[in-house]
Amino acid sequence: MLNEALELWRGLPADTRRMLLSNVWCGECRKAVTIVDYHAELIGVVVLKGFCGACGHKVARVIDDLAPAPKKKARMTASGLYIFDVWLYGDEHYTEDKKIIRRIRIPGSKSLYNFAKVIIDAFDFKFDHCFGFYDKLRDRRNCRKAFELFVDIGEEGTPQAKGVKKTRIAQTFDGVGEKLIMLFDYGDRWQFNVVLKDIRKGDKGAIKPAVIESIGKAPLQYPPRED
Numbered sequence: 001m002l003n004e005a006l007e008l009w010r011g012l013p014a015d016t017r018r019m020l021l022s023n024v025w026c027g028e029c030r031k032a033v034t035i036v037d038y039h040a041e042l043i044g045v046v047v048l049k050g051f052c053g054a055c056g057h058k059v060a061r062v063i064d065d066l067a068p069a070p071k072k073k074a075r076m077t078a079s080g081l082y083i084f085d086v087w088l089y090g091d092e093h094y095t096e097d098k099k100i101i102r103r104i105r106i107p108g109s110k111s112l113y114n115f116a117k118v119i120i121d122a123f124d125f126k127f128d129h130c131f132g133f134y135d136k137l138r139d140r141r142n143c144r145k146a147f148e149l150f151v152d153i154g155e156e157g158t159p160q161a162k163g164v165k166k167t168r169i170a171q172t173f174d175g176v177g178e179k180l181i182m183l184f185d186y187g188d189r190w191q192f193n194v195v196l197k198d199i200r201k202g203d204k205g206a207i208k209p210a211v212i213e214s215i216g217k218a219p220l221q222y223p224p225r226e227d
């Protein structure tokens with residue numbers, strides 16, 4: 001059988017393909033680069049997987065809306081399993097041996113609200129505060145990506161923000177290596193760095209989100225007061 005993903009990809013206009021190939025996020029270079037030695041996979045939609053043309057790091061790019069005919073699409077959409085490394089930054093003096101990471105596997109069809117709950121559970125925190133996902137924390141009004149619970153509950157937040165309850169993980173991340181910051185509790189400002197590490201094909205049937213690796217001990221969300 002022909003590679004369906006590759007066929008779909010080749011069906012795009014040449015200049016569109018060129019533009020997409022030269023605009024792939026590299027988590028190592030921390031900028032958009034050209035993807036090389038790539039192949040196409042069908043993970044709900046077409047996903048290109050390859051390497052950064054500058055540094056050789058693994059990169060991938062989701063080609064939004066490029067999927068097989070509707071009937072198949074309905075069955076396949078967002079069936080990919082997303083693998084994330086979530087780093088909790090406890091303090092300014094971050095060192096390698098103080099790494100606090102949870103590797104999380106979650107279907108791309110889940111909402112950001114659901115994802116946040118899984119993250120908070122993974123660190124044994126209580127899911128008791130507002131939160132948002134951002135591509136950067138400084139100068140939030142100029143974020144390229146901002147998703148906030150405030151939008152869903154009708155409170156004022158960052159003007160350009162979208163909600164978290166109707167936004168799926170698969171719609172949020174453009175490719176492997178992309179990092180967003182989840183800010184939890186706008187008072188205590190817990191910062192979780194959320195890095196998309198891989199997108200894998202989902203098995204048949206529902207797959208529940210899971211913590212698949214755990215490094216470092218999570219701090220107490222509410223440490224006892226020192227008087």
Ligand SMILES: [Zn+2]
Pocket residue numbers: 026027028029030033052053054055056057
């Ligand atoms: Zn690179």
